[in-house]
Amino acid sequence: MSKQKYLPSEERYVSKEEYQWHERRADPAFRQRAFRNETAYAHSLGGRSAVRITIPALTKKHLDASILHLSKLLDDLRAIQKEDTKIAHRIQLMRSSVYHCHTSLKRDADHSTLMPRNPSNDYHGAK
Secondary structure, three states, X not given: OOOEEEEOOOOEEEEHHHHHHHHHHHOHHHHHHHHHHHXXXXXXXXXXXXXXXXXXXXXXXXXXXXHHHHHHHHHHHHHHHHOOOOHHHHHHHHHXXXXXXXXXXXXXXXXXXXXXXXXOOOOOOOO
């Protein structure tokens, strides 16, 4: 049996593995690495046939953020459609807009440092 450790953010005891998971996510180096990975991926969006959008749907704040970001995406897509450029360029702009919406929604819903693994707030791992 693994040793239990006290997790102050949730005021409960958790397993050693879960405690280490929380410690890794709270580390500033983790946040920096996640930001670098996101930026690197944003620069190499080409070559795929589809772009996904993750929409966290657990709280009212998630709903408000979804409405805001999806309406911005819709405005961006309409502006891209009206552009007089090559279709390949418009497709790349569309991919960038969708990816920006995806990352903005996830960033606005990320409460993992405040309330990690709280099922009413943390959408990570949800299917």
